Amino acid sequence: MSPSEEEFPTRTWAAGQVIYDFETPSFHCYFIIEGSVNIFSPRGLKLNTIGKSEIFGEASLLLDKKRSVMAKSGDAGVKVLEISKDYLLELQKSSPVLSAILRNAQLRLQDSNAQSVKYAAHVENLLKIATDQNDKNQLILERLESIKKQL
DSSP: OOOOTTTSOEEEEOTTOEEEOTTOOOOEEEEEEEEEEEEEOTTSOEEEEEOTTOEESHHHHHHTOOOOSEEEEEEEEEEEEEEEHHHHHHHHHHOHHHHHHHHHHHHHHHHHHHHHHHHHHHHHHHHHHHHHHHHHHHHHHHHHHHHHHHO
């Protein structure tokens, strides 16, 4: 059964707005009613796009940690139900098995996000090396053209 607007307050963000940022405390998670949300690593790597009837922001609540990613509303904005930390904790208490499953999934997700950040850093370094090499090649070509004209 999906959460309802009678049960939880709604929040709306226009396209491209930051919903939460890295390293900020977590008090709510969000259930998407309309639109989408893009999730980004601290280095700006887009990790995922989350859509209607999906939840986001729950990892930091379940793991009792600060936000490890940034969430921004998608191209058409987003409308969500705001689910409190207290409500999520009550759900966990009511089902220890579900709580363990969710915690395990969140730890795996956190690990996956960390690996994505690591690979993004490697890609950035390789792009920098390629750009630097291209700049050097261009300089060499310009100097050779200059020498050729002098011949």
